[in-house]
Amino acid sequence: MNEALLIAATVVLLAALLALRSRRGSGGQLDSSYDESEGERRLHKWGYSDTRFEFDGPRSVRVTGSRYPLAGYSLPFFVPFAEEVLGVPITPEEMVPEVERGPLPPGRSCEAFLDACRQQLGEDHAATDDETRLTHSHGQLSVDEIYRLLYIGSLPRVADLVVFPESEDEARRLVSLAVEHGVCLVPYGGGTNVSGALSLPPAEERPIASVDMSRMNRILWLDEDNLQACVEAGITGKELERLLGERGYTTGHDPDSVELSTLGGWIATNASGMKKNRYGNIEDIVVEATLATPAGEVESRRPTPRNSTGVAPRLWLFGCEGNLGLITKAVIKIHPRPEAREYGSLVFPSLDHGIRYLKALRREGALPASIRLVNNTEFRFGQALKPAPSAGARVKTAVQRFVLARVKGFDLRNLAACTIVMEGTRRELVWQKRIIFSLAKGFGGVSGGAHNGRRGYMLTFAIAYIRDFLNQFHIMGETFETSVPWDRIHDVTGAVEEKLAEQCRSHGVRGTPYLSYRITQTYHTGVCIYFTMGFSGKGLEAPDRVYHDVEASLRQAILDHGGSLSHHHGVGKIRAAFLPEVQTEASLKILRETKRAMDPDDVFGIANGALAADR
């Protein structure tokens, strides 16, 4: 009787607390998911220089600055969690400094090209200083690029100069000049690529000019009647949303990298956004786009809604990975900012319950803009990033746990959680919520409140900084993703877990490897699984090499169990060797001949995917 009373009381208390929470952070205000303020980009590392994880006590960390909701709070649980899952100490004493870098060797001579650029484009349209060259010689591939640069000290090839076109006309002239002077051009957008697509080919004998597109960042026209806009390709997601927001519009494209990555980069990588259920992936968002190639302009002259006019040239742009030309602009769909946005969250007894729920939800006609499901490890990772709780919050957490474990019978080491973002008209959201939450009950799901949904969604933007924090302890980490049919989800995740453990054992890795994952997107025939992996490289003879081998073996395990080569990160360099498992020999040959037709001199010699050097 006593227990029943206690349960009743706690349920009432919990309901009151959740109701209170739901009112905050919900209510449909259309705050942005990230700080819209400008900021200086951090050299080489992820993101903005005002933001980093740092110790604020021997066992606790904080995020500097004020850019993200996480910033400013002391986070006492993160270091203990990381130590627990990685099995290695994370203390200020364990930190190792970055290597000292001397000046770069001088770039390959390309005086004539440089002069022509400065003359035809403008004096400040080219740079040859070390810092600019080096930052344009890598993306954000965690180990092969960032860890190697910071802790091993070198990149195999560095750009010889960087050029900055400011208009489509300048971009076209650059291409002509490169043809004329025998220079290799590498398109550079936000520098956030994580597939090695920005790693410069070591064997490239010609001068390499990185083409920084960041000054091509204007909205050329905005067509409110037809809900489309023509935008230069160098614009970042953040700037695009800011400019559109001023006019009352949004693209709805929200990749994890949205603050930094660019429209051109999204197209070249075939990007996916978190809210694709409502707004589509990049191939759905882009109506037309323009590619400046040495053979001329590839585009369709009229942006019309949908066509049957033969094989569409625009299709060459999606996934071109810098191989074919400069993406200069695109006509994209724009949406009036939705009347309402609400967050939600659900907790399920297990990942499998959540997966079955996600599949069932697709048949109900009420898909929210975003719904993501984290596995138990990733759930605990998210919990570990909570600030030190107040006394009230401690009570609340204890009550929540009690209810989940004792009342609902959840195993806290087995549960999984969904974060949900709904956007639309107010009445649409009423309908969506009714379906989403009533359906969840049939799969053992209970609401975790709007606040946790919002927090989970926002966390995405801040956690990328953790890699750079952990690198300081020689912990190498990376995310990787795949798309898999529904019935292969457990196979693929199981195979990756097993293979990672086996590989780390056989390579003599210290501690235990970390692996968590979430389902970030659902489709009719399956899902995208997004993995986060990390392990200590300390004591390994060639940690970057080991990491690369481990990652390749995980990719093979994914392919062997029915996953794809990539859902949205791309092929780049690190997955090029797997392409023949995915595409036929004829397809690859035809892709290479199409490239030759566009770029007979291989001006765009970045050699990604089907154009990789070993092909």
Next chain:
Amino acid sequence: MNEALLIAATVVLLAALLALRSRRGSGGQLDSSYDESEGERRLHKWGYSDTRFEFDGPRSVRVTGSRYPLAGYSLPFFVPFAEEVLGVPITPEEMVPEVERGPLPPGRSCEAFLDACRQQLGEDHAATDDETRLTHSHGQLSVDEIYRLLYIGSLPRVADLVVFPESEDEARRLVSLAVEHGVCLVPYGGGTNVSGALSLPPAEERPIASVDMSRMNRILWLDEDNLQACVEAGITGKELERLLGERGYTTGHDPDSVELSTLGGWIATNASGMKKNRYGNIEDIVVEATLATPAGEVESRRPTPRNSTGVAPRLWLFGCEGNLGLITKAVIKIHPRPEAREYGSLVFPSLDHGIRYLKALRREGALPASIRLVNNTEFRFGQALKPAPSAGARVKTAVQRFVLARVKGFDLRNLAACTIVMEGTRRELVWQKRIIFSLAKGFGGVSGGAHNGRRGYMLTFAIAYIRDFLNQFHIMGETFETSVPWDRIHDVTGAVEEKLAEQCRSHGVRGTPYLSYRITQTYHTGVCIYFTMGFSGKGLEAPDRVYHDVEASLRQAILDHGGSLSHHHGVGKIRAAFLPEVQTEASLKILRETKRAMDPDDVFGIANGALAADR
């Protein structure tokens, strides 16, 4: 006072009648939109030989057979309507017979190829008789192909033989044999193409073998876990739906030609289905597809939900129009048959009211599977296909008209109407209906009842037969379509109307040209407009030539006013000359070089679109 009473009484009566009607034909039973029974295809003309329009009295027609809901009824309004809009007499006395056709000239010699086919594929896998050759030498392009064949008497080039592969392996062997023997192959699906894509190039010196894919019509596997199926490309829509229906599934792909057209044809043309709002167009439905080219197989080896693995080879298949190889199979999305289907209709005071409604509806999150808007002429065309009414129906029609005209203030010569098909869960349909009908009020829309919605949707399948009826009076008719941004709809339709009148005047066409149109699809940035046009060719010296010139001038008017070259019919031969207005020179050159990479000997020499002979 008297009038107010009368109005009140008629409204009550009308409501009762509409309610009665709504119960019939609604209620969510999942009847197919067409008769699923097999039937013999009519030679050359559209559809099945059991169905045709014929006179059943001096001024009335009926549809033979029992295949379509329209069949068996006497239709007394159609001939008067046609005479009114075309301004020419349509009487049994005006009918002209088809030309007599003698035997075909013998085909080009290809004995060695024929022998090899019979030996390697089977004796009955090839045919050289006249009837088979001739039926495989055209599509359903109304004037250039059908009218010319039936009333002028010749086609510029006829296939020399027809081959019938029965498996992917046989298809591959056919391609090898064609390379070896210097034979030109032309893929042939349902023969429903209306862009001249099946017209054989007159200058082709090699023997032409039409590759009839109809025996490759099996579902190779059906994956219920992941809601996808692998299907041979020669299957017709009707057969595909029948086989999937037996297992409880549907593709939801419902082009007007669904009974006859094939999976391979849909891909090659980049087809669109009436229910694309729910199920997508063909590029959304197909997960992977296989193209057998002389350079080898183009396909991705793993059907996974969505990828970022470089430029996707599958994209070459959409819109390839027979130029690149044989499409042998595809993995497609399948959907459990929806829990419910309901029809609806709306009447608007004008087309513009309807257009603004369609645009607004897209923002409400409750798009029905299909919603189509007919202009006033097309509305009256639909009315003209109603059977002779019973006394009760006459009263009802009079009441409806009275209410529309006197109570609602509609101008019967200006109104426009929507037909609606909703599919989904029962509660989804409740939600959709609430949004759809409540939103319509704000645009002056009133419900026309479920019965009229169903009838309007079904009519699509029967009206194609009208062309062949009217041809007998030398009335040449055709449909053509375009996609246009929202703000260009009136410009485009106005320009087409004006240009048609002007052209017919200047060519000395008798009577008046007929033009009606409907909006068949809506997209974020615009719509598809589907035109129906016809005029009398009687007395013209070269009616087919005049028709072609008129159509080309309408296409130019469409392009000049912001429409696309085609929404779903394709480029084929008749629109190839316009391609340089739509694609850049570089794009067309690269397309041709891609073709060369796949098919260096031009085995697939059908020369459509960018590969047209004059390029």
